[in-house]
Amino acid sequence: MAKLNLPCDEATIRALRVGEEALLSGRMITGRDAAHHWLVGGFREEVAPYLAGSVIYHCGPVVRKNPDGSYAFVAAGPTTSTREEPYQAEVIGRYGVRGVIGKGGMLDKTRKGLVEHSAVYLHAVGGTAQSLARAVVRVERVFKLEEFGVPEAMWVIEVKDFPTVVTMDAHGASLHETIARGSRAVLDKLLGQ
Amino acid sequence: MHQAEDWTKLLVEVIAAATARLPEDVTAAIRRGRSQEAAGSLAAMALDAILKNADLACSERAPMCQDTGVPIFWIHHPASLSTGMLVHACAEAVRRATAQKLLRENAVDTLTGRNTGNGSAPGIPSVHCEEWDRQETKVELLLKGGGCENVSTQYSLPDSKLGADRNLEGARRVILDAVHQAQGKGCGPGILGVCLGGDRGTGYHEAKRQLMRRLDDKNPVPELDALERRLFDEANQLGIGPMGFGGKTTVLGVKIGTLGRLPASYFVSIAYLCWAARRATAVVSAKGDVTWPS
Numbered sequence: 001m002a003k004l005n006l007p008c009d010e011a012t013i014r015a016l017r018v019g020e021e022a023l024l025s026g027r028m029i030t031g032r033d034a035a036h037h038w039l040v041g042g043f044r045e046e047v048a049p050y051l052a053g054s055v056i057y058h059c060g061p062v063v064r065k066n067p068d069g070s071y072a073f074v075a076a077g078p079t080t081s082t083r084e085e086p087y088q089a090e091v092i093g094r095y096g097v098r099g100v101i102g103k104g105g106m107l108d109k110t111r112k113g114l115v116e117h118s119a120v121y122l123h124a125v126g127g128t129a130q131s132l133a134r135a136v137v138r139v140e141r142v143f144k145l146e147e148f149g150v151p152e153a154m155w156v157i158e159v160k161d162f163p164t165v166v167t168m169d170a171h172g173a174s175l176h177e178t179i180a181r182g183s184r185a186v187l188d189k190l191l192g193q
Numbered sequence: 194m195h196q197a198e199d200w201t202k203l204l205v206e207v208i209a210a211a212t213a214r215l216p217e218d219v220t221a222a223i224r225r226g227r228s229q230e231a232a233g234s235l236a237a238m239a240l241d242a243i244l245k246n247a248d249l250a251c252s253e254r255a256p257m258c259q260d261t262g263v264p265i266f267w268i269h270h271p272a273s274l275s276t277g278m279l280v281h282a283c284a285e286a287v288r289r290a291t292a293q294k295l296l297r298e299n300a301v302d303t304l305t306g307r308n309t310g311n312g313s314a315p316g317i318p319s320v321h322c323e324e325w326d327r328q329e330t331k332v333e334l335l336l337k338g339g340g341c342e343n344v345s346t347q348y349s350l351p352d353s354k355l356g357a358d359r360n361l362e363g364a365r366r367v368i369l370d371a372v373h374q375a376q377g378k379g380c381g382p383g384i385l386g387v388c389l390g391g392d393r394g395t396g397y398h399e400a401k402r403q404l405m406r407r408l409d410d411k412n413p414v415p416e417l418d419a420l421e422r423r424l425f426d427e428a429n430q431l432g433i434g435p436m437g438f439g440g441k442t443t444v445l446g447v448k449i450g451t452l453g454r455l456p457a458s459y460f461v462s463i464a465y466l467c468w469a470a471r472r473a474t475a476v477v478s479a480k481g482d483v484t485w486p487s
Binding site: 019021034059060061062064074075076077079080082103104105123125126127128129130131133134148149150151152163165167175176178179180182183184186187190191193 | 235238239242243245246249250253255256257258259260261294296297298299301306307308310338339340343355356366369370373376377378380427430431432433434435436437438439467468469
């Protein structure tokens with residue numbers, strides 16, 4: 001099991017291989033559909049320092065506001081990543097992102113982007129929002145809350161031992177591609193094709 | 194119970210039960226799947242994480258998944274109750290549950306892109322009331338998340354690419370194709386609710402209705418029962434596994450119903466449900482006593 005402290009350098013990321021479990025600690029930022037669309041619309045200086053060398057988490061959390069004005073994640077599992085396929089590679093390249101956490105994997109454009117920019121795709125177990133919210137030890141700040149709403153806002157969070165699996169690595173390997181190919185062969189057999 | 198406020202309070206309880214408590218037949222199916230996965234595999238790790246998360250959500254009375262989905266209510270009620278009152282009570286219960294963080298702020302105005310902030314919007318929640326001749330009221334709720342909704346799909350038979358004719362064998366072929374297309378994106382191991390027939394609207398609706406069945410029930414129609422069992426076995430041979438990590442546990446159940454169709458149409462509608470099968474049922478007697486059949 002790999003342990004990753006965020007932000008991290010290129011060599012650390014390149015050492016990760018598909019199938020390996022990785023526990024993440026440190027600072028990361030959430031971002032999903034509205035955020036990715038916004039991130040490719042220009043260079044967003046306010047969030048750039050939180051993206052550089054760190055990971056972007058495809059997550060739309062349930063968030064509680066505490067009486068002192070701070071926030072806490074109540075439920076925070078991954079959302080489906082393929083919706084960010086048109087934007088992901090560009091976001092990684094433009095902001096120096098080292099990894100993406102999501103679920104369901106991503107496609108060829110992102111796979112190439114991961115290789116080009118030395119980044120990885122990390123899969124969290126979908127639906128395990130209680131366990132994963134517990135790995136979020138602090139909500140540091142939030143961007144675009146008013147405009148995007150709670151699920152789509154970019155939340156800067158500190159995590160400790162956040163569990164993931166490397167399913168696409170910086171060397172072009174993709175567990176999703178392997179599984180899709182294997183299941184296709186079984187399907188063809190079942191359908192007699 | 195005739196007051197809207199009483200119903201709203203009960204409906205919040207139904208939402209809490211659905212969002213926080215994984216039905217025991219689903220937990221049992223996940224455990225069965227876990228026992229078949231190789232020790233140390235990613236599949237075993239994922240199923241362990243799912244079971245641990247289910248325990249946490251239940252003990253904390255908190256959402257097991259942050260995508261609390263579209264709340265779909267089916268209510269059967271006696272003639273003495275107003276449908277309009279029940280529909281309003283459902284929407285109010287969703288707003289309260291959202292404020293209590295039992296549900297996520299999960300409704301967006303499609304034109305403006307703004308989150309309504311209270312969990313409700315036109316069409317959300319989805320409420321279906323039907324009068325019946327009994328004295329009690331039955332409330333059923335399904336919270337259907339977006340990830341699994343996005344991989345749900347509908348086929349119009351015949352489908353020459355899949356060699357699917359207008360019969361049960363054709364249905365089998367497209368259903369297996371749907372499981373393959375979904376891969377891990379619908380948060381498998383999934384549950385398939387299927388409707389054969391109907392139109393494009395009623396087909397999907399009946400497919401979702403099928404998701405309210407217990408996983409360990411038996412389809413009363415012998416040929417559908419046989420198809421459910423066969424598809425369960427075959428889908429689990431695909432090797433997609435939990436989350437698409439690979440493994441033997443790709444689906445937890447297959448539930449198939451039928452509706453009449455037009456001579457011109459033969460739809461197979463497939464509602465994919467994630468492992469987080471958030472369904473709850475409450476029955477309210479004429480006196481107001483509430484029971485919770487599983």
